Every structure is written in C-alpha cells, then in structure tokens.
Amino acid sequence: GRWLRRIKRVGAGGEAVPSGSAPIHMAAQNGHVAAVEFLIDQMHADVEAKDDEGSTPLHVAVARGHVDVIACLLRRAAKVDAVDEHGCQPLHLAAERNNAAAIKMLLERGGEEIV
Structure with a gap:
C-alpha cells in the first residue's frame, strides 16, 4: 500500500536518507517484501546497493530478521558474500542474532560456514 505508492512516486534510486540508504534498503x-520485489523487478533497483556503512539490502534484512525479505533477495541473486565496512557478511549477522532460518538460507546459497 503506502510503501508502493511512495516508491512509485520517488523511483528506485529515490533520495537517500542521511545513512545513505536507498529505498530498497528502507523496504x-x-x-x-512487495516493495522490495517492485523495486527490483519494476524499477531495476540494484540488489547490491550499499549504504554509507557498506551494507547491502541483504545485510539490512538479515540484521532485522526479515526472513521473507531475505528469501526474496536471495531469489534475485543477492550476493551472500557481500562484505560491509565492518568486514561482516550477512551470514555473520545471522549468526550474531541466532537466526537459524537466515543461517540455513544463506548457507544453502553458498555462504561460507563460520568457524
């Protein structure tokens, strides 16, 4: 609803907020999920866009525990090995948060196991 209307008005690139987040990060x-799908599929948003801390939308979704968004991004070829400015991959964030579902999805998509 509201998210999709705003995205259609602003566009995929949109106006980054002070953190450097693009609309895809915010979604x-x-x-x-519907906003993420729309941004990627219709507005051609960059699934690997990075904010000011080097976080991709996948990092953001994992950090917030949004499993449906994680699955959506992985279906659209988000890189599981993307590294942010702190040297963290999405799998590191999932492990820190004990998110078993996210860990499983990331490992199935080729994430390297953390020892």
Missing part, C-alpha cells in the same frame, strides 16, 4: 529494513 528491506521494514520487512516490505
């Missing part, structure tokens, strides 16, 4: 952060 991922807030768990809006």
